[in-house]
Amino acid sequence: xxxxxxxxxxxxxxxxxxxxxxxxxxxxxxxxxxxxxxxxxxxxxxxxxxxxxxxxxxxxxxxxxxxxxxxxxxxxxxxxxxxxxxxxxxxxxxxxxxxxxxxxxxxxxxxxxxxxxxxxxxxxxxxxxxxxxxxxxxxxxxxxxxxxxxxxxxxxxxxxxxxxxxxxxxxxxxxxxxxxxxxxxxxxxxxxxxxxxxxxxxxxxxxxxxxxxxxxxxxxxxxxxxxxxxxxxxxxxxxxxxxxxxxxxxxxxxxxxxxxxxxxxxxxxxxxxxxxxxxxxxxxxxxxxxxxxxxxxxxxxxxxxxxxxxxxxxxxxxxxxxxxxxxxxxxxxxxxxxxxxxxxxxxxxxxxxxxxxxxxxxxxxxxxxxxxxxxxxxxxxxxxxxxxxxxxxxxxxxxxxxxxxxxxxxxxxxxxxxxxxxxxxxxxxxxxxxxxxxxxxxxxxxxxxxxxxxxxxxxxxxxxxxxxxxxxxxxxxxxxxxxxxxxxxxxxxxxxxxxxxxxxxxxxxxxxxxxxxxxxxxxxxxxxxxxxxxxxxxxxxxxxxxxxxxxxxxxxxxxxxxxxxxxxxxxxxxxxxxxxxxxxxxxxxxxxxxxxxxxxxxxxxxxxxxxxxxxxxxxxxxxxxxxx
Amino acid sequence: xxxxxxxxxxxxxxxxxxxxxxxxxxxxxxxxxxxxxxxxxxxxxxxxxxxxxxxxxxxxxxxxxxxxxxxxxxxxxxxxxxx
Numbered sequence: 053x054x055x056x057x058x059x060x061x062x063x064x065x066x067x068x069x070x071x072x073x074x075x076x077x078x079x080x081x082x083x084x085x086x087x088x089x090x091x092x093x094x095x096x097x098x099x100x101x102x103x104x105x106x107x108x109x110x111x112x113x114x115x116x117x118x119x120x121x122x123x124x125x126x127x128x129x130x131x132x133x134x135x136x137x138x139x140x141x142x143x144x145x146x147x148x149x150x151x152x153x154x155x156x157x158x159x160x161x162x163x164x165x166x167x168x169x170x171x172x173x174x175x176x177x178x179x180x181x182x183x184x185x186x187x188x189x190x191x192x193x194x195x196x197x198x199x200x201x202x203x204x205x206x207x208x209x210x211x212x213x214x215x216x217x218x219x220x221x222x223x224x225x226x227x228x229x230x231x232x233x234x235x236x237x238x239x240x241x242x243x244x245x246x247x248x249x250x251x252x253x254x255x256x257x258x259x260x261x262x263x264x265x266x267x268x269x270x271x272x273x274x275x276x277x278x279x280x281x282x283x284x285x286x287x288x289x290x291x292x293x294x295x296x297x298x299x300x301x302x303x304x305x306x307x308x309x310x311x312x313x314x315x316x317x318x319x320x321x322x323x324x325x326x327x328x329x330x331x332x333x334x335x336x337x338x339x340x341x342x343x344x345x346x347x348x349x350x351x352x353x354x355x356x357x358x359x360x361x362x363x364x365x366x367x368x369x370x371x372x373x374x375x376x377x378x379x380x381x382x383x384x385x386x387x388x389x390x391x392x393x394x395x396x397x398x399x400x401x402x403x404x405x406x407x408x409x410x411x412x413x414x415x416x417x418x419x420x421x422x423x424x425x426x427x428x429x430x431x432x433x434x435x436x437x438x439x440x441x442x443x444x445x446x447x448x449x450x451x452x453x454x455x456x457x458x459x460x461x462x463x464x465x466x467x468x469x470x471x472x473x474x475x476x477x478x479x480x481x482x483x484x485x486x487x488x489x490x491x492x493x494x495x496x497x498x499x500x501x502x503x504x505x506x507x508x509x510x511x512x513x514x515x516x517x518x519x520x521x522x523x524x525x526x527x528x529x530x531x532x533x534x535x536x537x538x539x540x541x542x543x544x545x546x547x548x549x550x551x552x553x554x555x556x557x558x559x560x561x562x563x564x565x566x567x568x569x570x571x572x573x574x575x576x577x578x579x580x581x582x583x584x585x586x587x588x589x590x591x592x593x594x595x596x597x598x599x600x601x602x603x604x605x606x607x608x609x610x611x612x613x614x615x616x617x618x619x620x621x622x623x624x625x626x627x628x629x630x631x632x633x634x635x636x637x638x639x640x641x642x643x644x645x646x647x648x649x650x651x652x653x654x655x656x657x658x659x660x661x662x663x664x665x666x667x668x669x670x671x672x673x674x675x676x677x678x679x680x
Numbered sequence: 681x682x683x684x685x686x687x688x689x690x691x692x693x694x695x696x697x698x699x700x701x702x703x704x705x706x707x708x709x710x711x712x713x714x715x716x717x718x719x720x721x722x723x724x725x726x727x728x729x730x731x732x733x734x735x736x737x738x739x740x741x742x743x744x745x746x747x748x749x750x751x752x753x754x755x756x757x758x759x760x761x762x763x
Contacts, residue, residue: 066696092729300725
């Protein structure tokens with residue numbers, strides 16, 4: 053599979069391509085946004101062609117260095133060039149490309165008056181095809197003859213590198229050969245000296261050693277094809293038809309790999325991985341499930357998958373990627389597993405910037421970048437929650453946000469396939485980086501954010517479906533009532549029978565609220581139980597909500613529903629209670645924020661608050677309500 | 681499974697993307713002479729985009745036999761079991 057699966061899909065992509073000149077930003081900025089979507093080779097070509105019609109050179113004020121890349125090879129490479137240019141675009145880098153006349157790369161290199169020299173490249177990609185490299189190798193050859201051929205071909209490659217470096221004075225990227233030859237012996241192919249398959253494997257190994265000596269970088273499409281499957285990269289039919297070694301369908305991946313190198317050469321690889329916690333680093337919600345309840349560690353496949361992801365993140369940090377945490381949690385809850393959970397791989401000391409609070413994540417990510425004193429465009433943010441991902445993408449388009457499923461086994465794959473942290477060398481400084489950042493930690497970087505949340509919420513097309521308690525929902529209702537700790541005003545626990553009793557009680561109502569948005573169905577996310585008292589007060593016996601949907605106006609929308617149901621029962625006032633526990637501090641001022649008047653406060657911190665229904669005006673929110 | 685009726689709209693989208701034109705309408709007789717820029721390079725793009733779209737792979741013989749859009753649609757339908 054060569055799909056750029058870590059990039060998000062964009063529904064209105066074609067319409068936005070058509071309106072490249074009239075979109076919200078400049079033509080270049082609009083095109084950068086389109087390059088950040090998951091597109092196949094056809095759309096990649098379309099984007100490239102449109103943009104090149106509109107812009108003949110890099111736009112004014114571009115912060116990155118334009119690149120002139122000569123792509124040299126012995127087969128057809130034309131179909132790969134748009135994908136290379138779009139991969140540059142994705143990284144805000146303008147790339148011009150040049151391709152040698154078919155089969156003429158050596159002649160053009162040697163001739164200072166050639167079109168290649170006139171192009172004045174700033175970088176060279178040498179993409180030699182596997183058939184050319186193994187020309188003359190046959191199974192009939194003895195080991196000595198094969199070794200002679202190996203020396204000849206490797207020295208020819210070395211000479212080409214030197215020629216490119218000395219005459220064009222620019223860095224060289226050498227494409228490893230695609231291992232497309234079929235075996236003749238089979239599993240023990242290595243025993244046949246004249247096997248082209250075995251020869252190519254040895255050649256790729258030799259070339260890597262030689263590249264170290266010559267200061268040349270490698271484009272490892274052999275490794276990539278091993279992961280994706282050779283068939284995804286090479287179509288023999290296409291070779292016979294058009295002498296194209298790399299398939300069109302693999303072009304976006306090929307281009308992106310070149311783009312990573314171009315960006316890395318300019319020091320523009322991503323530097324920091326920002327981790328969400330709940331359901332990203334461990335399974336479950338630490339504030340609700342507690343240390344014993346989260347899924348992490350041996351014993352469950354899911355728990356082991358989270359461990360594996362943590363291990364990958366820690367390995368990244370050991371080679372110089374900075375780790376940070378951005379989580380919606382009470383800080384004490386969020387740090388507890390890092391300090392005390394026996395199966396945590398990541399420890400508090402691995403995290404250079406740790407932000408856990410209830411503010412919006414875009415603002416928090418800005419704070420992390422400030423604290424670490426690095427650009428926002430060097431951050432990668434991974435979160436299982438599509439709401440958070442899309443908020444950050446909209447507010448901070450320069451932050452990379454990989455598209456992931458809810459399956460933690462896919463998280464390391466997404467980070468690796470995206471190549472965010474492409475590195476060209478490893479220094480001692482890289483290995484010590486996290487501790488350096490840890491030293492100058494400054495929590496005061498948490499400034500007020502300027503995130504445009506209302507605009508985001510409006511665009512979410514949220515729908516809240518309110519249903520009275522029913523048998524179908526019983527299991528989820530009871531589960532939420534017994535599991536929710538943080539956003540839970542009274543923490544009253546009820547059994548199946550208790551919930552069924554609410555359904556049957558004419559002076560009570562139970563509401564289960566389901567939230568949908570344009571990214572999907574969040575499921576039942578809030579539960580309310582109201583009980584009419586003899587004095588016509590409606591007591592809000594239970595109000596709990598999943599923390600996943602905080603900050604999305606579910607609270608005032610739910611209050612509108614409570615008020616409507618209370619009025620239906622003949623109530624005159626709403627009475628809300630707050631019963632403090634160790635974990636529900638976040639809802640201490642819940643009723644005051646919603647316009648209730650706090651009447652009584654007890655010494656333990658609990659309170660009762662009242663809202664007069666006669667004067668109540670339903671709050672206006674961006675959520676459309678459906679009562680079902 | 682894709683029937684010929686289902687294939688035409690998706691194939692039209694592919695043509696629009698490949699030729700950067702929204703005004704192309706396809707019929708069975710449409711061939712390379714009718715569309716400006718439909719060269720062997722674009723032909724490969726159309727073929728590979730179709731392979732990706734319908735998760736099929738054309739044989740060399742099938743590709744050599746294509747003369748017009750109708751041939752392509754019939755081949756796709758046959759390969760997906762919709763023909």
